[in-house]
Amino acid sequence: MELKMSRDELDAFMHRAFPQAAHDYCIDRVDAGELTARLKVDDRHLRPGDTVSGPAMFALADVSVYLAILAVIGPEALAVTTNCSIDFIRKPAAGVDLIAEAKLLKLGRALAVGDVLIRSQGRSEPVARATLTYSIPPKR
Amino acid sequence: MELKMSRDELDAFMHRAFPQAAHDYCIDRVDAGELTARLKVDDRHLRPGDTVSGPAMFALADVSVYLAILAVIGPEALAVTTNCSIDFIRKPAAGVDLIAEAKLLKLGRALAVGDVLIRSQGRSEPVARATLTYSIPPKR
Amino acid sequence: MELKMSRDELDAFMHRAFPQAAHDYCIDRVDAGELTARLKVDDRHLRPGDTVSGPAMFALADVSVYLAILAVIGPEALAVTTNCSIDFIRKPAAGVDLIAEAKLLKLGRALAVGDVLIRSQGRSEPVARATLTYSIPPKR
Amino acid sequence: MELKMSRDELDAFMHRAFPQAAHDYCIDRVDAGELTARLKVDDRHLRPGDTVSGPAMFALADVSVYLAILAVIGPEALAVTTNCSIDFIRKPAAGVDLIAEAKLLKLGRALAVGDVLIRSQGRSEPVARATLTYSIPPKR
Numbered sequence: 001m002e003l004k005m006s007r008d009e010l011d012a013f014m015h016r017a018f019p020q021a022a023h024d025y026c027i028d029r030v031d032a033g034e035l036t037a038r039l040k041v042d043d044r045h046l047r048p049g050d051t052v053s054g055p056a057m058f059a060l061a062d063v064s065v066y067l068a069i070l071a072v073i074g075p076e077a078l079a080v081t082t083n084c085s086i087d088f089i090r091k092p093a094a095g096v097d098l099i100a101e102a103k104l105l106k107l108g109r110a111l112a113v114g115d116v117l118i119r120s121q122g123r124s125e126p127v128a129r130a131t132l133t134y135s136i137p138p139k140r
Numbered sequence: 141m142e143l144k145m146s147r148d149e150l151d152a153f154m155h156r157a158f159p160q161a162a163h164d165y166c167i168d169r170v171d172a173g174e175l176t177a178r179l180k181v182d183d184r185h186l187r188p189g190d191t192v193s194g195p196a197m198f199a200l201a202d203v204s205v206y207l208a209i210l211a212v213i214g215p216e217a218l219a220v221t222t223n224c225s226i227d228f229i230r231k232p233a234a235g236v237d238l239i240a241e242a243k244l245l246k247l248g249r250a251l252a253v254g255d256v257l258i259r260s261q262g263r264s265e266p267v268a269r270a271t272l273t274y275s276i277p278p279k280r
Numbered sequence: 281m282e283l284k285m286s287r288d289e290l291d292a293f294m295h296r297a298f299p300q301a302a303h304d305y306c307i308d309r310v311d312a313g314e315l316t317a318r319l320k321v322d323d324r325h326l327r328p329g330d331t332v333s334g335p336a337m338f339a340l341a342d343v344s345v346y347l348a349i350l351a352v353i354g355p356e357a358l359a360v361t362t363n364c365s366i367d368f369i370r371k372p373a374a375g376v377d378l379i380a381e382a383k384l385l386k387l388g389r390a391l392a393v394g395d396v397l398i399r400s401q402g403r404s405e406p407v408a409r410a411t412l413t414y415s416i417p418p419k420r
Numbered sequence: 421m422e423l424k425m426s427r428d429e430l431d432a433f434m435h436r437a438f439p440q441a442a443h444d445y446c447i448d449r450v451d452a453g454e455l456t457a458r459l460k461v462d463d464r465h466l467r468p469g470d471t472v473s474g475p476a477m478f479a480l481a482d483v484s485v486y487l488a489i490l491a492v493i494g495p496e497a498l499a500v501t502t503n504c505s506i507d508f509i510r511k512p513a514a515g516v517d518l519i520a521e522a523k524l525l526k527l528g529r530a531l532a533v534g535d536v537l538i539r540s541q542g543r544s545e546p547v548a549r550a551t552l553t554y555s556i557p558p559k560r
Contacts, residue, residue: 017188018187018188047158048158053199054198054224055196055199058198058199059195082227082413083363084194084198085226085365087223087553088223089222089526089533105507106546110415111415129525131549223553227393229386246406250530253367253409266386298468300464328438333441334501335475335479335482338475338479339474339478362507363505363508364504365506368500
């Protein structure tokens with residue numbers, strides 16, 4: 001795997017493609033097949049008890065694997081999420097960002113599969129893990 | 141299974157517990173072990189191409205099974221999502237609501253499992269399906 | 281969806297393609313997009329406590345959705361399982377067969393998705409549920 | 421996490437508890453929260469095309485996380501698989517064993533969650549990955 005997009009290019013793409021959601025995230029690091037993204041946790045993401053909501057964690061998992069794929073195949077492709085299994089393992093720590101480390105397990109012509117581990121910033125134990133599959137449409 | 145909460149009681153609970161998100165949803169029907177919820181699709185839920193975002197569908201699946209459980213065990217319990225597997229099967233139709241039909245497969249003392257099928261209003265083919273597991277904390 | 285293979289043709293195919301495993305199963309019913317298969321529970325499938333093993337239930341789920349797909353696309357195709365999420369919900373009843381009801385949710389050109397509910401014969405409550413995704417290779 | 425059972429104790433337990441299946445597996449390594457198991461691939465595990473069957477990979481994933489849990493909580497507990505999501509990523513190499521590396525993500529009082537990555541011996545790319553959840557019954 002080679003990197004086709006830099007961190008800055010991915011960031012610009014994200015703001016163009018998802019203007020409503022992009023400001024929630026920060027791309028901390030990108031490598032060929034690996035990407036670290038951060039959810040800048042805000043009131044909007046919280047549930048009673050100051051815990052980050054499930055949908056907010058799902059969205060972070062989805063965006064981080066999606067960007068890891070894009071970084072390698074380039075921005076013209078329109079990968080579509082077809083499946084996700086996600087485990088919510090521990091309550092996130094209050095008042096800190098969530099860090100997602102995504103890793104591609106497969107990048108085929110038609111399907112990509114990635115794993116992601118989500119931690120509260122500064123903690124080693126995972127709060128969630130997910131595996132996502134994307135369908136990659138044939139090049140036009 | 142018996143019903144402990146009516147549609148109106150569930151609706152009031154949802155607005156109290158999730159004030160930011162509750163206005164996105166409408167509970168169409170509730171029965172013992174079954175519940176139909178609707179996502180009132182809005183610009184906020186859309187991705188480029190007028191398709192409903194994955195996180196918005198995940199949130200609908202989660203809320204519909206969660207409310208189906210609550211309807212049977214009552215509002216004092218704090219069920220927590222521990223696992224979700226979700227398949228995104230077809231592109232939702234543009235400009236219509238999404239209808240989620242949730243069904244409980246198990247309601248044990250410690251674990252509940254529910255299935256949910258999501259369709260675009262007026263269509264018979266599913267756009268997504270999900271299974272969710274909830275941990276039910278012991279009564280205090 | 282139209283049916284391309286009858287129950288007898290599916291049965292003959294299964295015995296040709298999986299000679300070691302085929303005698304474990306019986307196809308009870310086949311329809312376009314739906315299939316009922318039975319695991320003829322035997323000592324080999326049991327775990328201590330007379331419960332059917334997880335791998336035996338996984339295999340039943342896999343074979344029933346696989347045959348439901350084959351029934352519609354025909355025997356020449358080589359669908360490959362790419363993903364399964366399975367929930368083990370209750371302990372199966374001792375000494376009776378397991379009945380799997382499979383239903384196709386999608387049958388696209390490249391991907392097929394099916395749901396399956398497994399019950400102990402004569403019981404209404406599910407012992408397991410699974411969703412499986414298959415990759416369908418392009419026609420040669 | 422501390423180790424309560426050695427490799428030899430786990431091996432003896434496996435042969436006592438699953439006499440029919442235990443001779444298929446070999447425990448290569450055990451550590452607190454991590455375990456490597458091997459499927460000694462045999463004709464019984466194969467499908468046409470010399471590929472290892474899905475159920476055989478599922479069984480390997482299940483046994484490796486199960487033993488990783490047992491190694492830490494001890495043999496008296498009867499952990500039960502409640503959920504598995506498994507991705508079949510590549511065709512296994514022909515004629516070599518499968519190596520499963522299991523890792524516990526959570527070991528709570530009531531629930532344990534583990535990840536497992538399966539590779540063909542001597543290859544670095546994964547052929548399958550799975551996440552499994554186990555319910556741990558309360559101590560009597």
